[in-house]
């Protein structure tokens with residue numbers, strides 16, 4: 001398989017060209033002949049013009065790559081090595097929504113041939129590949145796993161907006177259904193991941209490893225969020241406490257904040273789902289989710305309290321929120337928890353303006369029915385720095401004075417201005 005791929009006798013296909021699939025496909029296309037397949041026509045047109053719809057990848061990265069973008073599944077028949085990187089979100093009940101994963105699996109199941117490989121990159125609960133995907137592949141294709149085709153799992157670890165930990169520089173976990181296919185899969189990934197690969201002994205181990213990476217972060221952030229609620233009652237600044245504690249060698253400096261996006265705030269629910277099937281109630285994981293999901297409402301209520309205690313007129317209060325993306329310096333607005341702050345403030349009839357240089361205003365309006373402003377409009381009673389975008393981190397106290405009523409409040413969720421705001425009223429998590 002590997003020799004045929006490298007000599008371009010056969011093709012590699014990446015199904016799903018989003019934050020994970022596109023960089024991977026472009027990297028593979030340095031070595032192999034690649035088909036990039038996606039069902040989103042709008043994005044596909046951009047990709048065919050060498051434009052990354054999520055604005056993460058520069059145009060140069062499309063140059064000199066052997067890649068063909070298509071939404072025609074018939075063209076996938078030219079491929080023998082399939083990599084599936086479609087979304088694995090949760091539904092409104094916080095249950096895994098496997099529809100995109102199963103639909104992409106069905107696409108492959110319809111064309112798969114004996115000898116082919118199917119590798120999953122999407123984050124799933126341990127057991128999902130064998131329990132959900134393989135039966136569909138077998139039923140539709142009439143082929144048998146291991147005997148006729150191989151299946152593998154290699155979770156993605158990229159961190160959007162983080163140039164330091166790229167696909168090439170981060171060790172990648174690979175796993176497959178038998179030792180022969182594990183070696184082939186490892187070799188294919190080794191050609192793009194210079195940091196090397198880790199061979200997991202079993203697909204379920206690799207699935208579990210991915211889920212716990214994010215679950216561990218979620219639970220740790222929840223602990224800091226809970227501590228910040230407590231320290232707020234004590235009148236201590238959490239970031240001061242963390243700075244002091246971090247001088248000990250084994251203290252891990254997690255910080256409080258909103259946990260949005262499509263990974264950390266979602267993946268633990270996949271684990272909770274699997275645990276319930278096994279009749280186990282994972283209390284640590286579930287309470288981490290509870291704390292983190294409550295933070296938007298908590299921040300809004302604290303802001304209202306501070307406005308009232310500053311004698312500011314709540315019914316005519318105007319609050320500016322800086323940042324709506326799920327994290328700093330990215331344009332991704334999926335599962336933004338800033339929206340929880342907006343909704344809670346609005347429930348107190350506070351007027352809220354939102355600005356963000358990274359977010360697409362149309363996407364924000366479509367997804368959350370929030371009309372963003374191109375820039376702040378007038379004076380505000382509070383400014384909430386919700387996302388620490390580079391443009392916001394460099395703001396000075398004078399910049400905030402320009403935006404605020406003299407009695408106005410700076411709410412600094414990431415503790416960025418802890419030492420620089422001296423005169424204005426200030427509150428951070």
Ligand SMILES: NC(=O)c1ccc[n+]([C@@H]2O[C@H](COP(=O)([O-])OP(=O)(O)OC[C@H]3O[C@@H](n4cnc5c(N)ncnc54)[C@H](O)[C@@H]3O)[C@@H](O)[C@H]2O)c1
Pocket residue numbers: 015016017018019020021037038039040043085086087088100101103104107121122123124155156157158159160262263
């Ligand atoms: N974004 C990250 O930082 C990140 C990191 C690690 C793991 N992951 C995981 O990787 C997976 C993909 O995430 P993402 O952020 O790249 O998602 P995304 O939403 O950015 O992209 C997914 C792409 O798949 C396409 N798609 C959906 N259904 C399809 C189908 N049936 N056939 C073909 N294409 C289809 C969509 O049109 C979209 O372009 C998820 O399981 C996610 O949890 C994401």
